[in-house]
Amino acid sequence: MAPMTTNNITNIKNCFGCGVCSKICPIKIIDLKLNPEGFYTPFITNNDQCIHCGLCRETCAYINTSTFLKPLKSYAAWSTNDTILHDSSSGGICYMIANKLQTKGYDICAVKFNPIKNRAEHYIAHNNIELQESLGSKYIQSYTIAGFRDINLKKNTLVVGTPCQIDSFRHLIIKRKVEDNFILIDFFCHGIPSWFLWNKYVKELSLGKLKSASWRNKDNGWHDSWLIKAEGEKGEIASSYKKDKDMFYKLFLSDTCLNKPCYISCKYKQTKSAADIRVGDFWGKTYSQNDKGVSIVITYNDKGNNILKELSDCTLKEHPIDICLEGQMSHNPTLPKTRSLIIKELKNKYIPIRYILFRMKISHKFHIFIKRLIKHENKNYNLS
Ligand SMILES: Cc1cc2nc3c(=O)[nH]c(=O)nc-3n(C[C@H](O)[C@H](O)[C@H](O)COP(=O)(O)OP(=O)(O)OC[C@H]3O[C@@H](n4cnc5c(N)ncnc54)[C@H](O)[C@@H]3O)c2cc1C
Ligand code: SF4
Ligand code: SF4
Known part of the structure; x- marks a missing residue:
């Protein structure tokens, strides 16, 4: 008998790792695992059981065309509650919306840090205490399987995630004809760094097993909130407040160890979104003097816009839209030639992050030197 054509995710390589294919699989044989570069990738747990229905492929935003709506309205927003504002990444708008929807009976699927597994993960916040764990951006890729599995498609639910996660989720709720039950929020997304960077960074903190971590701490103000605060078995630590002094941010924001699709196949920069609401940090000139935090909020339809009008404790x-987009990336970063070497070094337990940064600096200087030398030689050649 001729083998059946594979109509599942087996042949999809370097995808977003959103895990929505696992949610729709009727046999429940798709899971996510870290690939050798430290990013989640889907795999079939039992090939013999696959019925090749193709649903996993149909929900996948990586291989399917996406439909993006035009922005309806764009705002600056911030919480009037000082504690929420301090603990959030920008203006606390994600939390404010989630909190409002929770009081209206919505389930909330957002992201928390799981210190035991040392990873970010989607989860369902059942009450306000659990919702507080979602506050603040975790600048690592989230593991979605358990959180998405617990979403009841028949219930009203808010889902927050990266634009690629949300785009696949949009495909899923269209396919299942349950769009009306959902509100989807994504954010302007710089990209996600390899989990090996985070793992190495945590080891170098020497705090033992972590109890908690906060990526964007506003103790020194919003504009200098590139401060990681972590608590472990051996105490608490806060990294230096300038982003060029924190090793995690230095490597993350150098765009040298992001997920491959963040360079090659991300289709979500600027206003391109499959969500009802997009949020972000209101960088740019307008709020450059505000040091408490301001969020950008873009709504794409009445559903997204109406929920904002219901928020009472928010400015x-x-x-x-041009003012809102001032500080946002317009293009995907270029895939650097050094990426594989850097990820290899991140996996090597004997190489500290500061060495990787030092080597990068030296090779950059060497590169500039060679370029200048070639330019100089060419000039001499032209003169003679
Ligand atoms: C990897 C990453 C890259 C980002 N890049 C940019 C950027 O380039 N420009 C920009 O303006 N903003 C970016 N953001 C968004 C920004 O950090 C803030 O989330 C945004 O300003 C909203 O702030 P807030 O105060 O409303 O968030 P909060 O109220 O503090 O809520 C944060 C929300 O983000 C969700 N979340 C946290 N970590 C993750 C994660 N790893 N994956 C999915 N969802 C998560 C939480 O569930 C929560 O709902 C990025 C966020 C992440 C996680
Ligand atoms: S649905 Fe998500 S995880 Fe599954 S193949 Fe597509 S991008 Fe990858
Ligand atoms: S940059 Fe694009 S591909 Fe990468 S995590 Fe963000 S939305 Fe997904």
């Missing part, structure tokens, strides 16, 4: 100011 909302409408701004033209």
Whole structure:
């Protein structure tokens, strides 16, 4: 008998790792695992059981065309509650919306840090105490399987995630004809760094097993909130407050160890979103003097816009979209030639992050030197 054509995710390589294919699989044979570069990748746990229904492929935003709506309205927003504002990454708008929807009976699927597994993961927040764990951005890829599995498609639910996660989720709820039950929020997304960077960083903190971690701490203000605060078995530590002094941020923001699709196949920069609401940090000139935190909020339809109007403990100011986009990336970063070497070094337990940064600096200087030398030689050649 001729082998059946594979109509599942087996042949999809370097995808977003959103895990939505696992949610839709009727046989429940798709899981996510870390690939050798430290990013989640889907795999079939039992090939013999696959019925080749193709549902996993149909929900996948990586291989399917996406439909993006035009922005409806764009705002600056921030919480009037000082504690929420301090603990959030920008203006606390994600939390405010989630909190409001929770009081209206919505389930909330957001992201928390799991210190036992040392990873970010999607989860369902059943009450306000659990919701507080979602506060603040975790700048690592989230493991979605358990959180998405617990979403009841028949219930009203808010889902927050990266634009690629949310795009696949949009495909899923269209396919299942349950779009009306959902509100989806994504954010402007710089990209996700390899889990090996985070793992090495945590080891170098020398705190033993972590109890908690906060990526964007506003103790020194919002504009200098590139401060990681972590608590472990051996105490608490806060990294230096300048982003160029924190090793995690230095490597993450150098764009040298992001997931491959963040360079090659991300289709979500600027306003391109499959969500009802997109949020972000209101960088740029307008709020450069504000040091408590301001969020950008873009709504794409009435559903997204109406929920904002219901927020009582939040300041909302409408701004033209160009002003909101001032500080946001316009293109995907270029895939650097050094990426594989850096990821290899991140996996090597004997190489500290500061060595990787030092080597990068030296090779950059050497590169500039060679370029200047070639330019100089060419000039001499032209003169003679
Ligand atoms: C990897 C990553 C890259 C980002 N890049 C940019 C950028 O380039 N420009 C920009 O303006 N903003 C970016 N953001 C968004 C920004 O950090 C804030 O989340 C945004 O300003 C909203 O702030 P807030 O105060 O409303 O968030 P909060 O109220 O503090 O809520 C944060 C929300 O983000 C969710 N979340 C946290 N970590 C993750 C994760 N790893 N994956 C999925 N969801 C998560 C939480 O569930 C929560 O709902 C990024 C966020 C992440 C996680
Ligand atoms: S649905 Fe997500 S995890 Fe599954 S193949 Fe597509 S991008 Fe990868
Ligand atoms: S940069 Fe794009 S591909 Fe990468 S995690 Fe963000 S949305 Fe997904």
